[in-house]
Amino acid sequence: MSISAADSPSIRTLIAQVGSIAEVDIRTQDRLSEDLRIDSLDMAALLLDIEQFYGVVVDGPTVQLISTVGQLEALVGKSLGGRP
Template identity: 35%
Template sequence: MVLEKVKQIIAGKMSISEDEITVDTKLKEDLQADSLDMVELVMAAEEEFGVEIEEDAVREFVTVGDVVAYIEKNQK
């Protein structure tokens, strides 16, 4: 499931527990993700799911759910 894998990636990169992450968790506001975190997350997600995530899309990512929705939409 995409959400589970995304939660795993975020938990790993940001050293937090998967239990703390929900579909509504806001990357910047709740997790304090900075630009390096976002880049690491996006690149890890790209590798995991075999998608290329567009620059403009990344700017629009607010919640974990946004990332999941994008991946689900663009997965081959």
């Protein structure tokens, strides 16, 4: 069950929590794996958080296409009708 997207933490907040990164250090162009050191277990946790808070399920093939913070934000935003 998801809560309202308006009440949900931002994607960057979720990334910061999962990756133990300061949110202010996360930039749109940062690569999740290379720059932020989000490994496969962190990514799985992040995707579960996105599903819980936003109700957006990211399937396996789509996950392979996401490499940056901006791409992840755009995917969630598009799934929510343009409002991440």
